[in-house]
Amino acid sequence: MLEERHHGHHPGVLRVGHQSIDWRPTLPRAGRVRVKEHTCDCLATFYELCQAGGLMFVRRTHRLRGVVSVHESPWTVARETQELWLRLLMGSAR
Numbered sequence: 001m002l003e004e005r006h007h008g009h010h011p012g013v014l015r016v017g018h019q020s021i022d023w024r025p026t027l028p029r030a031g032r033v034r035v036k037e038h039t040c041d042c043l044a045t046f047y048e049l050c051q052a053g054g055l056m057f058v059r060r061t062h063r064l065r066g067v068v069s070v071h072e073s074p075w076t077v078a079r080e081t082q083e084l085w086l087r088l089l090m091g092s093a094r
Helices: 080-088
Strands: 034-038 045-052 056-064 067-070
Touching: 045 080, 056 080
Parallel strands: none
Antiparallel strands: 034 045, 045 056, 056 067
16 A cells, blocks of 8 residues: 655745745754644745744755755744744745
């Protein structure tokens, strides 16, 4: 029996006038990070809504020709990061 692969959401088509996210290199800030939601990893770039140390952030992973780069949005309170996550999914932020 073949295992069915779970597909997450795909980010929306990027809108004119979208918000630019301040992507920063990943730093080891917490011993444990919990991924709350994610986009589908069938694309070269995928995103994860993460929580650690009482704060939330969005992690962006980009894979191209065997090279993987990981960046994070600023770590902020849950409400702000959840709003950013929704804008990313709607194509209003990237």
